[in-house]
Amino acid sequence: MNIEELREYCLSKKGVTESFPFDEDTLVFKVIDKAFLLTGISERPVSFNVKCDPEKAILLREKYSCVEPGYHMNKKHWNTVVADGSVSEKMLREWIDHSYEQVIIGLTKAKRAML
Numbered sequence: 411m412n413i414e415e416l417r418e419y420c421l422s423k424k425g426v427t428e429s430f431p432f433d434e435d436t437l438v439f440k441v442i443d444k445a446f447l448l449t450g451i452s453e454r455p456v457s458f459n460v461k462c463d464p465e466k467a468i469l470l471r472e473k474y475s476c477v478e479p480g481y482h483m484n485k486k487h488w489n490t491v492v493a494d495g496s497v498s499e500k501m502l503r504e505w506i507d508h509s510y511e512q513v514i515i516g517l518t519k520a521k522r523a524m525l
Contacts, residue, residue, distance in 0.1 A: 411456060411502050412456060413451055415499075416458065416493075420447055421439070424441075424525050425442050426441050426510075427439070427443075428440075435450050436448060436451075437450075437451050441510060441517075442517055442525070444516065445461075445513070446509045446510045446512070447460050447510075455492055455494045457481075457491060457493065458490070458493070458506075459480045459483050459488050459490050459491075460505050460506060460508070461487055461488055461508075461512040462508060463508070463512065464486050464487060466508070467479075467486070467488075467489050470489060471489065474497060475496060476491060476496045477489050477490070477491055478491075487512075489505075
């Protein structure tokens, strides 16, 4: 998965916006103003931070070498994933979907209704 594919997939989700709130390299995808994915646009291979259920986060880190505790994030709730080809793009999309869903679960009922 390259940066263009990652961007296109994230933006295909309902209610998603993109911005560079920190610097000109860190692209952040949000759903209703809550981040669900952060990536450095110049990193090769592409790596990104995604939100994750804490128990699932630990299991993924143990099972896949491309999954690490979230860089510069709350390591209980975030993983950094390196898209180095060691897992399928389908699996990468599943982890992105999980992150998106984790953020939606945390939204208020009123904000969820906006979607």
